[in-house]
Amino acid sequence: MKALFTILVFATVFPTFSQTRITGKVTDAAGEPIPGANVLIKDSYDGTSSGMDGTFSFMSEEKGLQTLLITFVGFKHFEQMVELSGKDITIAASLKEEINQLDGVVISAGSFTAGEEKRRTILKPVDIAMTAGATADIAGALNTLPGTQKVGESGRLFVRGGDGSEARTFIDGMVVLDAYGPAAPNTPSRGRFLPFMFKGTSFSTGGYSAEYGQALSSALVLTSKDKAEMNQTDIGILSVGADVAHTQVWDRASVSGKVQYTNIQPYFGLINQRVDWIKAPESFESSAAYRQQVGKSGMFKFFGNLNQSSFSLFNHDILNPATKQKFDLTNRYRYGNASYQQPVGNWTLRGGASYSYNQNDIRIDEKPMGETETGVHTKLVGEHSVSDQLEIRVGSELIHRQYEAVGYNEVLGNSEALRFTELVSATFAEGEYYFSNKVVAKAGGRFEYVNLNQSATVSPRLSLAYKPGKQGQFSFAYGSFTQSAQNQYLRMNTQLNPETAQHYILNYQVITNSKTFRIEAYQKAYRNLVKFDAANTQLISNSGTGFARGIELFWRDSETIKNVDYWLSYSFLDTKRSYLDFPFAATPTFASAHNFSAVYKHFLSKIKSQVGLTYSFSSGRPYYNPNRSASEFHEDRTPAYHDLSANIAYLPKNNLIVYFSCTNVLGRDNVFGYQYSSTTNSQGQFESRAVRQAANRFLFLGIFITLSKNKSVNQLPNL
Amino acid sequence: MKTLTFFFALFISVATVASDKYTEQMTKHIHAVYTANTTEEYQAAINALDRIALAEKTKWEPYYYSAFGNLMLATRENDKGKKDAFLDLALASIEKGKIILATESELIALEGFVHMIRVTVDPAARGQQYSGLAFQSFGKALSLNSNNPRAQALMAQMQFGTAQFFGSSTTEACGLALKALELFNTQNPGNPLAPVWGKEMTVELLKKCK
Numbered sequence: 001m002k003a004l005f006t007i008l009v010f011a012t013v014f015p016t017f018s019q020t021r022i023t024g025k026v027t028d029a030a031g032e033p034i035p036g037a038n039v040l041i042k043d044s045y046d047g048t049s050s051g052m053d054g055t056f057s058f059m060s061e062e063k064g065l066q067t068l069l070i071t072f073v074g075f076k077h078f079e080q081m082v083e084l085s086g087k088d089i090t091i092a093a094s095l096k097e098e099i100n101q102l103d104g105v106v107i108s109a110g111s112f113t114a115g116e117e118k119r120r121t122i123l124k125p126v127d128i129a130m131t132a133g134a135t136a137d138i139a140g141a142l143n144t145l146p147g148t149q150k151v152g153e154s155g156r157l158f159v160r161g162g163d164g165s166e167a168r169t170f171i172d173g174m175v176v177l178d179a180y181g182p183a184a185p186n187t188p189s190r191g192r193f194l195p196f197m198f199k200g201t202s203f204s205t206g207g208y209s210a211e212y213g214q215a216l217s218s219a220l221v222l223t224s225k226d227k228a229e230m231n232q233t234d235i236g237i238l239s240v241g242a243d244v245a246h247t248q249v250w251d252r253a254s255v256s257g258k259v260q261y262t263n264i265q266p267y268f269g270l271i272n273q274r275v276d277w278i279k280a281p282e283s284f285e286s287s288a289a290y291r292q293q294v295g296k297s298g299m300f301k302f303f304g305n306l307n308q309s310s311f312s313l314f315n316h317d318i319l320n321p322a323t324k325q326k327f328d329l330t331n332r333y334r335y336g337n338a339s340y341q342q343p344v345g346n347w348t349l350r351g352g353a354s355y356s357y358n359q360n361d362i363r364i365d366e367k368p369m370g371e372t373e374t375g376v377h378t379k380l381v382g383e384h385s386v387s388d389q390l391e392i393r394v395g396s397e398l399i400h401r402q403y404e405a406v407g408y409n410e411v412l413g414n415s416e417a418l419r420f421t422e423l424v425s426a427t428f429a430e431g432e433y434y435f436s437n438k439v440v441a442k443a444g445g446r447f448e449y450v451n452l453n454q455s456a457t458v459s460p461r462l463s464l465a466y467k468p469g470k471q472g473q474f475s476f477a478y479g480s481f482t483q484s485a486q487n488q489y490l491r492m493n494t495q496l497n498p499e500t501a502q503h504y505i506l507n508y509q510v511i512t513n514s515k516t517f518r519i520e521a522y523q524k525a526y527r528n529l530v531k532f533d534a535a536n537t538q539l540i541s542n543s544g545t546g547f548a549r550g551i552e553l554f555w556r557d558s559e560t561i562k563n564v565d566y567w568l569s570y571s572f573l574d575t576k577r578s579y580l581d582f583p584f585a586a587t588p589t590f591a592s593a594h595n596f597s598a599v600y601k602h603f604l605s606k607i608k609s610q611v612g613l614t615y616s617f618s619s620g621r622p623y624y625n626p627n628r629s630a631s632e633f634h635e636d637r638t639p640a641y642h643d644l645s646a647n648i649a650y651l652p653k654n655n656l657i658v659y660f661s662c663t664n665v666l667g668r669d670n671v672f673g674y675q676y677s678s679t680t681n682s683q684g685q686f687e688s689r690a691v692r693q694a695a696n697r698f699l700f701l702g703i704f705i706t707l708s709k710n711k712s713v714n715q716l717p718n719l
Numbered sequence: 720m721k722t723l724t725f726f727f728a729l730f731i732s733v734a735t736v737a738s739d740k741y742t743e744q745m746t747k748h749i750h751a752v753y754t755a756n757t758t759e760e761y762q763a764a765i766n767a768l769d770r771i772a773l774a775e776k777t778k779w780e781p782y783y784y785s786a787f788g789n790l791m792l793a794t795r796e797n798d799k800g801k802k803d804a805f806l807d808l809a810l811a812s813i814e815k816g817k818i819i820l821a822t823e824s825e826l827i828a829l830e831g832f833v834h835m836i837r838v839t840v841d842p843a844a845r846g847q848q849y850s851g852l853a854f855q856s857f858g859k860a861l862s863l864n865s866n867n868p869r870a871q872a873l874m875a876q877m878q879f880g881t882a883q884f885f886g887s888s889t890t891e892a893c894g895l896a897l898k899a900l901e902l903f904n905t906q907n908p909g910n911p912l913a914p915v916w917g918k919e920m921t922v923e924l925l926k927k928c929k
Contacts, residue, residue, distance in 0.1 A: 036759070038766040043774050045744055049766040052759075071769075073808065103800065124844040229855065513799040565843070603843055608885065610843075654885045 020084040023057040024091030026050045026070055034095060037072040041084075060084055074098055097437055099388045104437035105467035109475035109507040109520070110207035112145055114200065122516050122556065129195040131599055132612035133645030133663055135700055138191045138201065138220070139180075143616075144597040146520065146552030146569040147205035147218075150618040150641060151590045153672040153691055155188025156180055158590050159205050160524060161548025161575030162217025162501075165486050169193075169220045170212060172301060172339040174354035175399060177375040179220075181283070182309055182331040182360065184275055186672070187694045192305065192333065197289070199225045206503040206522060207477025210428040210444035210461045211381065211395060216483040216501045216526075224301060227291040228254035232708035239701040240264050252293040260285040267699075275694050276314040278326070283309030298342040307333040318677040318689045328363040351380040364408070368415055371405040373487065389434045393444075399424040403487050418491040422484060423451040430461070438467050448482060453495045457482050475507040489530045489540060497542045500527045514559035516567075524548040526577065534581035546577030546585065563603045571595040586634040587622045589673055592641075594619040609650045616643045623673040626686040641670050657704045667696045744771060745780060745912050752788045753916065758795070761788050772815070779823055780912045782816030786829055787916075790836065799840050809833050824864035825914050831856025832873055853877055868902035869917040871895055876924060893928035896921055 026037040033054025040047030046060040060066075062084050068091060070078040075095040082089055114123035127141065134140030139157045143150055149158040156164035169179035171193065183189035195201075200223035204212075212219040227249070234245040241262030248255050265280040287305040294300055310330040317323040339352030356375040363369070381395035404419040430444025442463040449456045459480040467473035482498040490496055502525045509518040529544025556567035573593055578585040596617040603610050620637030628635060647661035664670070670693055676686040748771070751764035765788040772781035786809040793805035810833050816826045834853035838845050854877060860870035878892035903918040 036762040036766070038769055040770045040773065045740065045771055045774055047766070047770045049763045069773075073804070124841075126844050126847075229851065605884070651885070653887070654881060 018063060018086055019059045019061055020063075020086050021057065021059055021088045022068065022082065022091065023088065024055070024093060026054045026056065026072070026078075026093045026095060028075070028095055029097060031094075034072050034075070037070050037075075037093075037095070039068070039070050039093075041082075042067040042069050070095065099434040099437060103470070104434075105440045105465045105473055107432075107440060107442055107463045107465045107475060107477070108473065108509055109463060109465070109477035109505040110503070110522075111202055111204040112142075113202045122511070122518070122554070123201070128201055130601065130610065130612060130647070130649065131614060132601075132647040132661065133614035133616065133643065135190075135661055135663070135698070136195060138193065138195050138222075140190075141195070142203050142220070144567070144569060144599050144614060145203065145205075146518075146554050146571045146595075148571070149573065149590060149592050149595055150616055150643075151621075151672070152188065152618075152641060152643075152670055152693065153186040154590070155183065155190060157218060157220065159218035160522060160550060161546075161573055161577075161588075161591055162524075163588065163590055166215065166217035166483065166501075167220060168212070168215035168218070168483075169222065171222050171303065171337050171354070172224055172352060173211070173221075173350065173379060173381070174337050174339060174352045175214065175356075175375070175377045176335065176337075176354070177356035177373055177401070178333065178358035181307070181333075182281075182311075182329060184281065184311055184313060184329075184694070185315070185327075186691050187275070192307065192335070193222065197224055197303075198222045206524070207461070207463060207479045207505045209442075210430045210446040210459070211393065213397075213426050213428070213446055213448055213459070213481075214399060214424060214483050216481050216499060217524075224289070224303060226299065226301075227252070227293060228256060230708055232706055235705045235707070236260075237703045237705075238262070239699070240267055254291045255288070257288045258286065271695055271697075271699070273695050274692060276316065276324070278312040278314060278328075279310070281309060281311040283307060294340075294342065298340070300338070300340045302338045303336070305333070305335045307331070309333075318675060318687050319679065319681055326363070326365050328361075330361040332359045332361075333357065346384055348383045349380070350383075351378075353378045367408040369406050369408050371403070371487070373404075374402045376400045391432045392430070393432075394427075394429045396427045397425075399426075403491060405487070405491050420452060420491055420494045422490070424484070425449045425451075440465050448498075450484065450498060452484075452490070453497055455497045457498060457500070471512055472508065472510040475505075475509075477503065477505040477507075479503050485530045485542075489532075492538070493540050496530060496540065497528050499529050499542070499544075501525065502527075514557065516554065516556040518552075518554040520552045522548075522550060522552075526579075529577065529579035531579050532581060534583070537581075544577065544579030544582075546575065546579060548573065548575035548591075550574060563605070564601070566598065566600045568599075569595075569597045583630055583633050589622055589624070589634070592618040592621045607650070608652065609648055612647045614643075614645045616645075617641065621673060624676075625674070625688070626676050636674075638671050638673055641672075642666075642668050643670065655706045655708070657702075659700075659702045659704065661700045663698045664693070664696055669693070669696060741771070741775060741778065742911060745784075749784050749912065752784050752791070755788070755791070758792065761792050764788055765792075769812075772812070777819060779816040779819045779826060782812045782819070783823075783826055783829060783914070786810070786812035786816070786833075787914075790829070790833060793833075793836055802840055803837075806833050806837055822863055824860045824867045824870060827856050827863060828860035828867055828870040828873060831860060831870070835873065835877065850877065850881070866902055866906070868899045868906060868921075869914060871899035871902065872917050872921040872924070875899055876920070879924060879927070889928060893925065896924045896928060900925060 026034045028034055035050055035052045035054060037050040039050060039056045041060050041062050044062050046058060046062060048056050048058040050056045064084060066082055066084050068080045068082045070093050072095060076098055078093045078095050112122050114128055128138055129136050131141040131144055142148060142157060147160055151158045154164055157167040158164055159167050169176040179192055180189040181192050202221040204219045208219045228247045231249050232247050236243040243258060243260035245256060245258035261284055263282045268277060268280045285307040290302040292300040312328040314324040315327055334357040337354040341350040354377045359372045361370045377399045379397035383393045385391050401422045404417055406415050406417050409416050426446060426448040428446040432442040434440045444461050446459040459482060461479040463477040465473055465475040481501045484490060484498050485496040505522045507520040524547060526546035528542040529546060531544035532540040550571060550573040552571045554569050558565035573591060575591050576585040576587055598615045600613040601610060618641040620640050622634040623636055623638060624634060625636045643664050644666050645663040646665050650658045672691045674688040674690055676688050681687050748764050748767045755761040755764055765785050768781045768785040772785060775781060789805045789809035793802050796802045796805060813826055813830045831853045834849045834856060837849040857870050857874040860867055875892050875896035879889055882889045882892055900921050903921060
């Protein structure tokens, strides 16, 4: 009995006789040791961590066929079956690197992204809202980046020798027609969508994905925010109006609504304007957003926007300023965007529809004219990870546009209409392959068919990136891009083919946690540009050509000076086009050879304020001087453009922000170009008038209050 | 008979030791996480906890302490990218723990702590989003268990920081910290695996309150 007892006790309490010793070494593919890897027998407590030299040794009580598992961050799991029988086992584990790591190679040629806080991106969402001089306008902030040309009288994005219509805006993948609000002649327009709506902004100055079409120069891809997290009411009292917004949150859904009224009249009463206003711009706007989580990872998003704005002014004749012409404009705008994303098996499907309606009612000396554009865009995209190295994306879309322009016939004394309906059908496919964490290639193509002129185009796209070391990387991008001719030409001749541009981009960038350096060179070739005879505008064709090339530099540093974040951008542009009524290839009026921006942000915690300064410079722009001979077309240059803008956001309480901004603090009288009289004066000369800022400075004051249960919330990211 | 009883008693106690290998191992590695000084020591303890987490399919504690270890590594790290990587690991463990027990106040409080440290990486860009998330987590942790001293202490910490920035009164934050300290002093968790950290932090905060 006693003997049996002893054996039993030993058998239960000291079962060591059956332990197996497992030793080995963990290395990466190059044979370098991996310290700190977790080595274990699956479904047991047995295991250890690898040492500094990658070696490990442990005992296991398990028996029989078991799985040895080795894990380490950034590497794929290593699994091996082992027979535990008490005999020593030696393992040599070579771990494979996981692909698509946060610090791995990414395709960066041509694009600036602001999003995903954890990725090392060039911009952060808050940067777009808080850049001095931009007054919370997305295009205004992006205009401080390389690749853009400052065109002060327009406010739009002009990218690498492309005009304002060549940059297209997309929200959640869906196109936005008429993304800018109406503006009086020679005053900058603002984007219709405020930066705070978006969690991600990707601004591409060329070489973008095959998913985006109908954009010759640039794609601005905005990703709206997901479901809101808390109930809150925001009130804004502005020097030019007021707004109220409310957000209501449920477990799986959120709704927000906003109404805004702006009227610049009181402001214009205080600050002298160069525009002879009858009625200053006034606008009513309402918008709503709805988010609904569906199932485990489905997300439905809806966004709608209604806007009506109007103004009225006198245009004065250049030769005889006493002669004036009354100009009234009422703009009605509606935009709706619904999108849905859902994983289906191994695929992620996303689809959506957008609707844009834009109507300009214009009266010139009470004679009615105007234009209306209605667009519907539908799209379906499927994304699939074939492996962790290969991702494919295929999709299809339809863009339907109806356009009508009403003009006034002076001879007949009635209104005449020109209209067209265009349907663009497109299919695209793209594959992204990671050779390793150092090399990635993306190749794809886009097929587009336009019913209006039966044109079919195939646009190949290719991007490569190579990251030789820890920080710096090289990228290359090539792409062919098409865009339908602008409405004012297409309405005259619906057989005009799409205009095309080929982009070649070479880029080198280094991004660390707090510093970015980037240099990019590009070459662009334009073909099929709209061209017509200055004497007979009916002779309109696709015979125009052009080129643009340049070098751009970007530097950002948020570390060296405490509490200071700044960036510097420089762009050199050399471009010529033979298009529209140009007699020969010449630099267009919107293109300036040198553009420079410096953006400075300083957080002063003592006075609870963030102060921002932005300096912008553009070298002189060409203008047309009819007093010169035809061979001197666009030979003249305007004076250079200088602007120093400032803003300050002051947080006296945690739910209250006082925001003040001033553009052109130094009050420089910038000239954007010259307009000439249509007839000569008594000396046989055409008289000119400078196109200048409506006022030297624009001052803005806003007080923003947030009411919510959470005391730390304010509207800072909304500004 | 006597021998048989003794034999049975021994057998039962041996069996208990065997099934409570979990408590025994956890106690050892929790102690290791609390007392680790070097990255290697932390890593070894985290790895051990991860091994237990993998083997035990119904326990949230291994995930909790693994996350706590990574959070501690994040607070010691100066490189912003690495700091984020540790926080990502911590959050991943918390998510796994929440799958096992979604209503565990301690897990939610720790999640809030991760958001809080996230802010420190880039306060200007992240303050708004992540401090909001942190407040939300602490609020939720307290609604699940109003007597969780860590949730109270962390909430007090956040409130104190906010009040200090805006120059407003810290009375509420300090009141909460005092309440948290009382709970730290009176609570005696019967469970040897229950979290016990956070008292020192609260004492430090209360020093600033005076």
